[in-house]
Amino acid sequence: MNLRTPFKDIEGLGSAKSGTDHFLHQRLTAIANVPLVIFLVWFVISHLGASRADVVTSVHNPFNAILLVLSFVSILWHMRLGMQVVIEDYVHGHVAKVAMLLANAFFTAALGVAALYAIFKMSFGA
Amino acid sequence: MIEPKPVVRPLSPHLQIYRPMLSTMMSIMHRLTGIALYVGIVLLVWWLTAAATSDIYFDRVQAFFFHWLGRLVLFGFTWALVHHALGGLRYFVWDSGRGYNLATVEWMVRANVVGSIVITLLLWFTGCGVMT
Numbered sequence: 001m002n003l004r005t006p007f008k009d010i011e012g013l014g015s016a017k018s019g020t021d022h023f024l025h026q027r028l029t030a031i032a033n034v035p036l037v038i039f040l041v042w043f044v045i046s047h048l049g050a051s052r053a054d055v056v057t058s059v060h061n062p063f064n065a066i067l068l069v070l071s072f073v074s075i076l077w078h079m080r081l082g083m084q085v086v087i088e089d090y091v092h093g094h095v096a097k098v099a100m101l102l103a104n105a106f107f108t109a110a111l112g113v114a115a116l117y118a119i120f121k122m123s124f125g126a
Numbered sequence: 127m128i129e130p131k132p133v134v135r136p137l138s139p140h141l142q143i144y145r146p147m148l149s150t151m152m153s154i155m156h157r158l159t160g161i162a163l164y165v166g167i168v169l170l171v172w173w174l175t176a177a178a179t180s181d182i183y184f185d186r187v188q189a190f191f192f193h194w195l196g197r198l199v200l201f202g203f204t205w206a207l208v209h210h211a212l213g214g215l216r217y218f219v220w221d222s223g224r225g226y227n228l229a230t231v232e233w234m235v236r237a238n239v240v241g242s243i244v245i246t247l248l249l250w251f252t253g254c255g256v257m258t
Contacts, residue, residue, distance in 0.1 A: 002130065027221065030214050037211060041249065044170070048256045049192075052184040055177040068174075075167065082160050115171045118178035 022081060029078035036071040043068070059122035072115040080108040152235045156213040159206040166203040204249055209242035 043064065047055055058064050083104045091097045144150070169191075176187040190196045216234050219225040225234060 027218075030218075033214070034211070037207065040170075041207070044173075045249065045253050045256055048253055049188070052177055052181050055184075059177070072171075079160075079164050079167070083164055086157065086161065111167065111171050114175055118171075118174040121178045 022084075026078065026081045029074045029081070032070070032074040033078055036067065036074055039067050040071045040075075056122045059119060062123070065119055065123040068119045069116060072112060072119075076108045076112045076115075080104055083108075148239075149231055149235050152213065152238055156210060159210040159213070162206045163203070163210055166199075166206065169199070169203065201246070201250065205242060205246040208245045208249070209238065212238045212241050212245075 043058070047058065059068065084101060087097060087100045087104060091100055141150075173187055173191070176184045191200060216225075216238060219234065225231065
């Protein structure tokens with residue numbers, strides 16, 4: 001019979017040094033998302049029905065390109081953190097949980113690379 | 127070796143025990159809209175990559191968004207975005223240690239519902255104005 005409490009396993013090991021990282025990054029990106037999403041909504045609305053040439057011309061403007069890059073980095077980072085919590089809350093099988101956390105990391109990274117590639121391509125040439 | 131007896135501890139009452147309240151629903155909606163936005167942003171990335179690809183492809187993507195189904199999805203996306211953003215502002219207020227009395231909580235969650243609908247409609251009216 002094991003009388004060890006969980007506390008005994010971690011006693012004296014010190015902190016994990018990352019306890020509040022998740023929360024801080026979540027709120028940091030949340031704050032950044034407020035102005036960035038307003039910009040993004042404005043950008044999309046002002047290009048409704050626009051031709052491809054119009055969109056390319058807009059993204060050619062460094063101001064727009066930089067704000068678009070910031071938007072996608074901040075939003076996708078925020079998304080990854082949020083989905084991580086959802087997975088940790090609802091997926092209890094170890095293998096399934098790890099697989100979904102990996103999928104979450106890859107999905108957000110892939111979307112980020114796709115968005116940034118498109119922005120850079122339009123901004124630098126095309 | 128004696129097997130340890132599983133300890134049967136009382137569980138605290140869970141969600142389904144309580145009467146659903148607006149603040150509870152809004153907490154759930156915040157998470158659901160977040161999940162919807164997680165999927166929905168694919169459309170935005172699709173639109174951008176199409177703009178970086180070719181005229182033909184871009185026109186095809188635009189055509190999808192102008193189709194009634196595309197519009198419906200975008201309308202839902204807009205509402206989820208506004209709802210989640212306003213909900214986020216609510217959490218900023220709570221982070222600052224304010225807005226915890228029941229009247230304020232009730233007021234804020236109601237403002238969240240009404241605000242999300244009003245702002246979504248305003249954005250779509252603006253969008254229709256841009257189109258014509």
